[in-house]
């Protein structure tokens with residue numbers, strides 16, 4: 001395939017990587033876009049997929065399909081695992097664990113962040129984060145299965161545990177998830193069960209700060225808190241979730257004092273992010289410095305100090321004033337491509353200037369926040385603006401049309417068209433939602449509260 005033209009290797013097909021790749025369309029370079037998921041995911045709508053409004057197909061698009069018209073761009077499925085900056089090679093792993101090597105003249109690292117459990121990785125088994133399609137489907141399974149399991153239990157603490165949902169982290173994702181679970185319980189599920197009252201489901205939101213949505217103006221965040229309260233979300237501030245178990249969490253006050261236990265069978269984690277492992281490795285071998293979360297320090301043109309051929313963009317770019325939002329990643333992708341173009345035409349590079357176009361957060365049906373410089377919207381106006389922005393940036397015309405249609409149907413009928421979840425194959429030996437789980441080997445409580453022996457022993 002290569003005919004001596006410069007080789008550009010982009011790691012990650014998120015907002016940064018995709019926008020970068022698109023810019024090389026007609027340029028005399030060979031571009032390889034490597035992604036561990038082979039698709040572009042529109043992360044801002046992951047929570048709608050997790051709570052049954054949208055399908056995974058509506059919020060994602062195959063990178064191969066998206067870039068089919070870019071004949072000099074090759075898309076590959078693989079996870080970058082090793083970087084050799086001297087040989088200018090990246091080793092990638094296929095899903096079957098075998099590896100292959102890719103060479104580059106320019107490397108653009110756009111691999112994003114993953115959920116951080118602040119060193120308590122064991123929490124992940126019980127408290128999925130919200131970064132990937134897998135996470136969204138895992139949360140969907142947990143949320144909808146919790147109502148189903150509660151329906152089969154007699155009234156009492158066990159049933160209450162299944163009807164209690166904990167969200168750790170009061171940023172936009174935590175707020176969106178908490179609001180959506182209450183909305184689900186009070187609207188879509190309200191009249192569908194016979195033994196339980198879904199409206200009684202408790203949603204507890206824990207955050208270490210003193211308010212939700214710290215990145216928004218206090219007045220907007222206050223408005224969001226009022227709406228969440230009205231929806232029935234129980235908010236606890238100044239606290240950290242310090243333990244997560246199969247059947248609940250422990251919460252500790254930041255200022256000290258006794259810890260409190262809460263029984264909850266569904267715990268969702270949105271409290272922090274950290275660089276993906278490849279980015280940490282790359283920083284190390286490139287001799288670059290990183291911040292506490294693993295963001296890589298970059299020059300004003302987004303290249304790595306001492307390595308003008310390597311760019312770090314998007315969430316991973318560690319530079320003052322660059323927020324972890326899609327707009328920064330998209331602009332960074334375009335900028336890295338522009339720098340490479342300028343190099344190839346022997347023009348000097350320009351510094352990256354991030355233009356803040358504002359941010360938005362969804363709270364509940366009819367309520368969203370929009371903040372763009374002096375412009376601040378809440379309520380219906382915020383909601384309509386939020387919808388317009390999300391549709392505008394959703395990848396793929398088909399996805400845009402089908403998402404608008406789905407939204408209109410769910411507004412009109414209060415239903416959620418994508419509630420299907422699958423059981424089994426979670427890969428976790430103690431995962432409670434698989435038919436292979438150890439529940440089969442233990443005792444089962446029946447709806448009247450009595451215990452029955454496992455089927456295999458009954459006969």
Ligand SMILES: Cc1cc2nc3c(=O)[nH]c(=O)nc-3n(C[C@H](O)[C@H](O)[C@H](O)COP(=O)(O)OP(=O)(O)OC[C@H]3O[C@@H](n4cnc5c(N)ncnc54)[C@H](O)[C@@H]3O)c2cc1C
Pocket residue numbers: 011012013014015016017034035036037038039040041043044045046047078079080081110111112113130131172173276278313314315316324325326327329359360361
């Ligand atoms: C739930 C959620 C809601 C959000 N809501 C908003 C919002 O409303 N507005 C907003 O502006 N921003 C929002 N964001 C933030 C926004 O999505 C990110 O800032 C943006 O996605 C960052 O883009 P990126 O290209 O840096 O990384 P990402 O979009 O995360 O893309 C990284 C890509 O790299 C791939 N990858 C990772 N490791 C490897 C590897 N080793 N090898 C190969 N590929 C790899 C991944 O598969 C992924 O495709 C939200 C984020 C989340 C998680």
